[in-house]
Amino acid sequence: MASTTSVAETIWEQIRSTRSVSDDQLSILNFLFGKNFERATRIVDEGGVKRVSGIPSRRSLFLVVGESKRKEEYICFPQHLCTCYSFFYDIVNRGEQICCKHQIAAQLAEAVGAQQEVEVTDEQLALMLSKL
Structure with missing residues (x-):
């Protein structure tokens, strides 16, 4: 598991440095993440990733839209946590x-600069997190 994570992190760093994704990188990420990567690219293509930053602290989290008809937004920390059902069922359990x-969508959007940027007060950010 650790080697998969380090390979993915290397690819994300490469993408961040160029702000673009090569066919080879797409192929590797698709191999590592499978159907989740395909779904994540759809979310990014549809503008479904927001980075919400608190002012003045600059602390941030991501809100990522789900694929269901409800278009629910999940609080996401790309390398650590997502509030979706799949995170707790498929990853934790x-x-x-x-x-x-x-998480993949947030990583990809951030790496290529495709996320929407939203600023809120630190108090509003704390309120969002208190609902976890």
């Missing part, structure tokens, strides 16, 4: 994945 599609 069963250990079948290393991250969910929302």
